[in-house]
Amino acid sequence: MExxxxxxxxxxxxLAYVETRCVDFxxxxxxxxxRCNPKNHNxxxxxxxxxxxxxxxxxLKARETIAGHDDxxxxxxxxxxxxxxxxxxxxxxxxxxxxGMRLAGKLREHKTCGGVFHTFHPDSISEKICEGVELRRFLxxxxxxxxx
Numbered sequence: 770m771e772x773x774x775x776x777x778x779x780x781x782x783x784l785a786y787v788e789t790r791c792v793d794f795x796x797x798x799x800x801x802x803x804r805c806n807p808k809n810h811n812x813x814x815x816x817x818x819x820x821x822x823x824x825x826x827x828x829l830k831a832r833e834t835i836a837g838h839d840d841x842x843x844x845x846x847x848x849x850x851x852x853x854x855x856x857x858x859x860x861x862x863x864x865x866x867x868x869g870m871r872l873a874g875k876l877r878e879h880k881t882c883g884g885v886f887h888t889f890h891p892d893s894i895s896e897k898i899c900e901g902v903e904l905r906r907f908l909x910x911x912x913x914x915x916x917x
Contacts, residue, residue, distance in 0.1 A: 770849045771835060773891055777828040779804075781876060781886040783843045787853055788873040791865050798861040803840040810841045830887065 773780075790798050806821045827838035835842075844863070847853045852869030856862040865873065872891055879889045 770846045771829060773850055775829045775831065776846075777830045778886040779827045779840065780843050780846060781889045783840055784847060784852060784869070784873055785876055785880075785886070787844075787847065787863055788865060788870075791863065796856065796862045796864050798863060800861055803844075805841060806837050806839040809837060809839060828887075 786802065787798070790796060804825050806825075808821070821839075823834075823836055825839070826834040826836050827840075827843055828834055844853070844855065847869070848855050851866055852872055854864045854866060856864060875891065875893075876886075876889055879893070880886070
């Protein structure tokens with residue numbers, strides 16, 4: 770498993786996806802959304818009609834890739850790191866650990882503050898409120914900040 774500090778967009782977006790599936794779908798994954806390298810996971814290729822090319826390999830922070838590494842491999846990495854538990858690959862069920870839930874919360878905060886998956890790092894905890902992101906602007910773009 771690659772050091773999680775080097776994980777990039779593919780690992781972190783998958784963690785966000787897993788959290789959504791746990792919250793909204795009882796932990797049931799939809800394999801049609803997974804990049805699948807049939808050389809690594811032949812049985813799962815039936816869910817995805819995308820023909821594999823190494824340009825789809827997992828992206829890391831330093832613009833590097835792990836050749837042949839797909840979303841199923843990333844799912845294994847998430848489990849090995851202690852963030853999720855794969856209940857059943859046959860039925861596509863996962864659950865999140867407490868550590869995984871806390872990390873997903875940090876990831877949501879990072880994204881809410883304008884960050885992107887690629888730049889997320891699990892050790893970067895922001896103690897300040899997102900500067901430049903004001904809820905009022907989302908709710909009322911014409912609000913000028915003057916109350917009353």
